[in-house]
Amino acid sequence: MRRLFVTITASLLLTSPVKSETVNVKYRGSVDLKPFACTDTPQSSFIQRVCYDKTQGYMLINLRGTYYHYCEMPPAIFDAFASASSMGQFYNQKIKGSGSDGPFDCRTHRVPTY
Structure with a gap:
């Protein structure tokens, strides 16, 4: 059952565009979510x-x-993040942290313009 939920969640992340919503992102400001798939x-x-x-x-x-x-x-x-058994652990180890696959810090990587 958990695997089915993760699979459905992962597919929703890739196929559910946001209609019209703006969020305030720390260190960046306002971002329109229209080009994003959110869940x-x-x-x-x-x-x-x-x-x-x-x-x-x-x-x-x-x-x-x-x-x-x-x-x-x-x-x-x-x-891999979207399908991780613990998204929090994956985030801390591979995205936020200094793991071999990260970090993806926008201070050192290109920030897209929208």
């Missing part, structure tokens, strides 16, 4: 929502009510 993440107490623009490799993540951004993230990393 809420009720299975995580830490990560509330994830939005990803595959074309730009740009991820927005809502951590306990605050949006943060990550730049030049390859689709394979995002897919």
